[in-house]
Amino acid sequence: KKIMATYKCDACGMSVNATCGECDSPLVNGMLHLDDGNQVQISECPNSHGKIKSPLCCGNDMQCAI
Numbered sequence: 001k002k003i004m005a006t007y008k009c010d011a012c013g014m015s016v017n018a019t020c021g022e023c024d025s026p027l028v029n030g031m032l033h034l035d036d037g038n039q040v041q042i043s044e045c046p047n048s049h050g051k052i053k054s055p056l057c058c059g060n061d062m063q064c065a066i
Helices: none
Strands: 005-008 015-018 030-035 039-044 049-051
Touching: none
Parallel strands: none
Antiparallel strands: 005 015, 030 039, 039 049
């Protein structure tokens, strides 16, 4: 069984598991550093198939539990 990155909402406790639609690999938590100095939490495929903004719940980024 694969271990998936689990994202959990600190406000309500909801959680999600995220995998890549191309290769079914668990997405990994990361940070995207923007040109203006800000950072955005992302989830990305470890096999370079892309990245997405990390899931939101209750208006906030869900935190990676793994």
